[in-house]
Amino acid sequence: MGxxxxxxxxCQMDRNQQLSDxxxxxxxxxxxxGQSYFARPVDTYATVFPILDRHKPNTVAKASFPKYCxxxxxxxxQSAPYEGFSKNVDVESTLHNSFHPDQKSxxxxxxxxxxxxxxxxxYLIPASQPVKMTNxxxxxQEQFSAFNxxxxxxxxxxxxxxxxxxxxDITLTSTDTVKTPKKNN
Numbered sequence: 113m114g115x116x117x118x119x120x121x122x123c124q125m126d127r128n129q130q131l132s133d134x135x136x137x138x139x140x141x142x143x144x145x146g147q148s149y150f151a152r153p154v155d156t157y158a159t160v161f162p163i164l165d166r167h168k169p170n171t172v173a174k175a176s177f178p179k180y181c182x183x184x185x186x187x188x189x190q191s192a193p194y195e196g197f198s199k200n201v202d203v204e205s206t207l208h209n210s211f212h213p214d215q216k217s218x219x220x221x222x223x224x225x226x227x228x229x230x231x232x233x234x235y236l237i238p239a240s241q242p243v244k245m246t247n248x249x250x251x252x253q254e255q256f257s258a259f260n261x262x263x264x265x266x267x268x269x270x271x272x273x274x275x276x277x278x279x280x281d282i283t284l285t286s287t288d289t290v291k292t293p294k295k296n297n
Contacts, residue, residue: 142186146177146193 152167178185180196205211224230264282267273 139188141188143178145185145187145189146180146195147175148194 177193179199180187180193181199182192182196262268264279266278267275
């Protein structure tokens with residue numbers, strides 16, 4: 113770096129531009145969305161013959177757009193064409209189980225076929241070749257010597273275990289007590 117204050121270094125401009133382009137593309141739908149056409153209101157208050165629609169018919173043909181499908185068309189917006197929703201009403205009703213509500217008839221029960229995974233028990237058959245054990249300590253049964261940490265039989269009752277009183281009631285013999293040597297003053 114020089115001492116000149118006008119020195120400027122530009123780094124990774126191509127990568128920055130690429131990231132900016134990718135973020136910009138996330139704001140554009142993959143296809144042009146279908147438009148929502150609404151009928152224009154007809155004035156009925158101050159008309160001579162209000163039953164007839166006095167608007168001229170459109171001379172411009174309506175544009176055709178692909179049917180909106182969430183899996184095929186990317187839409188970054190918060191609203192989408194109504195036809196995409198109306199096309200999937202039956203799918204949503206099927207998922208909500210609206211066609212066959214809970215009932216006690218046989219049609220409400222799903223019974224899988226005999227070739228279903230539920231009845232396939234091939235995974236229970238052992239492999240034809242035994243597996244070689246690489247770790248011999250994996251299934252070793254350990255043998256421990258007998259050890260009773262509760263030699264005084266404290267807390268042996270299911271209820272009313274007064275441990276403090278039980279420790280006071282312990283009879284100590286001369287072999288159980290540890291004798292400490294007397295200190296000479």
